[in-house]
Amino acid sequence: MAERTLVVDHMRLMYEGLFDVEELYAMIQEWFREKGYDKREDKNYETVTPTGKYVELVLEPWKKITDYAKFVVKIRMVMEDVKKVDIEREGLKVTVNQGKVSMIFDAWFETDYENRWESKPEFFFIRTMFDRFIFVPYTERFKARLLEDVNQLYGNIKGFLNLYRYESEAVSGPPTPTQFPKF
Amino acid sequence: MRLEKLPVSRIRYAGIVDFDGLYRMMHQWFLDRSYYLEEQSWKYKIPTPLGKHMEIEWDAWKKVTEYALYRIHVYFYLMDVKEIEVVRDGKKEKRLKLKMNLEISSQVEMEYQNRVTTPLQKVLDDVLYKTLLRRDMDIFWTDHLWYIVFKLHTEIKKFLGMETTADPYRAVW
Numbered sequence: 001m002a003e004r005t006l007v008v009d010h011m012r013l014m015y016e017g018l019f020d021v022e023e024l025y026a027m028i029q030e031w032f033r034e035k036g037y038d039k040r041e042d043k044n045y046e047t048v049t050p051t052g053k054y055v056e057l058v059l060e061p062w063k064k065i066t067d068y069a070k071f072v073v074k075i076r077m078v079m080e081d082v083k084k085v086d087i088e089r090e091g092l093k094v095t096v097n098q099g100k101v102s103m104i105f106d107a108w109f110e111t112d113y114e115n116r117w118e119s120k121p122e123f124f125f126i127r128t129m130f131d132r133f134i135f136v137p138y139t140e141r142f143k144a145r146l147l148e149d150v151n152q153l154y155g156n157i158k159g160f161l162n163l164y165r166y167e168s169e170a171v172s173g174p175p176t177p178t179q180f181p182k183f
Numbered sequence: 184m185r186l187e188k189l190p191v192s193r194i195r196y197a198g199i200v201d202f203d204g205l206y207r208m209m210h211q212w213f214l215d216r217s218y219y220l221e222e223q224s225w226k227y228k229i230p231t232p233l234g235k236h237m238e239i240e241w242d243a244w245k246k247v248t249e250y251a252l253y254r255i256h257v258y259f260y261l262m263d264v265k266e267i268e269v270v271r272d273g274k275k276e277k278r279l280k281l282k283m284n285l286e287i288s289s290q291v292e293m294e295y296q297n298r299v300t301t302p303l304q305k306v307l308d309d310v311l312y313k314t315l316l317r318r319d320m321d322i323f324w325t326d327h328l329w330y331i332v333f334k335l336h337t338e339i340k341k342f343l344g345m346e347t348t349a350d351p352y353r354a355v356w
Binding site for chain 2: 021022023025026029030033038039040041042043044045046047048053055057079082097
């Protein structure tokens with residue numbers, strides 16, 4: 001079994017207001033593709049409720065750094081009460097979504113993901129010694145890179161959602177909530 | 184035979200679905216890509232007051248080389264299925280209102296013809312699998328099959344009219 005070190009533990013992002021589900025999803029996937037992560041969508045659940053659409057997504061993309069180490073980022077997204085509203089942007093009417101978005105970010109650094117150093121007790125001992133004493137500078141650097149990746153993604157998503165909040169004004173549909181988004 | 188199993192991807196949808204259309208679309212998707220498709224099971228359970236329950240299992244496979252084969256397994260679990268009529272463009276059409284859980288699992292099978300029998304052949308097969316074809320398997324076959332499955336995943340989401348249909352990875356493979 002691979003060794004996993006938790007680097008980001010339940011980092012949350014909550015937003016309520018105008019956004020575009022399709023664009024948000026596309027932005028996140030595009031970001032992962034540009035950074036060289038492989039796509040993985042564990043769960044995609046959608047249903048229509050009386051108060052709007054409910055969408056639940058679990059994305060778990062990964063990126064192999066070496067043949068021994070890889071990054072795994074897990075994003076759990078829940079979008080509630082998602083409705084279509086018309087807004088005015090630069091004089092044009094566009095249709096976007098309005099609802100609540102909650103995201104939880106987790107990231108971990110996985111070593112020996114091919115389980116090559118577990119088949120014998122001697123291998124396991126050697127692996128532990130190397131991980132604890134010899135590879136420390138490399139693993140710390142890798143963990144810092146992973147944390148930087150997740151922080152950058154978090155910032156991009158925040159910026160994307162803020163763009164909708166300050167650029168658009170709904171002209172039809174349910175009124176936007178007055179309370180500020182929680183970040 | 185050696186297997187490289189890939190993670191399962193799931194789609195859960197609750198709402199009104201043109202299930203016939205979805206079934207035909209997925210069937211055609213496999214045929215267009217030269218997969219052999221077998222419907223392994225079709226289960227229909229006695230209807231309850233909430234609706235019918237159905238389970239369908241598909242197995243699709245395709246030979247890549249004499250040594251490697253792609254296998255995709257699709258499992259439909261349909262709950263609370265009710266037939267309804269909807270009016271679309273002035274025409275009445277039959278649809279199903281249901282809760283659907285769709286799981287797509289896949290694997291790369293190596294040495295699927297089971298031609299290795301003698302001890303010498305087993306040693307040579309080990310060398311082939313662990314060293315010579317390792318790179319092909321990691322970089323080419325498993326990765327290729329993984330993204331093929333995601334193309335099917337995206338087509339299903341588009342058909343169901345789900346919100347998350349964007350696919351920046353469509354140009355990968």
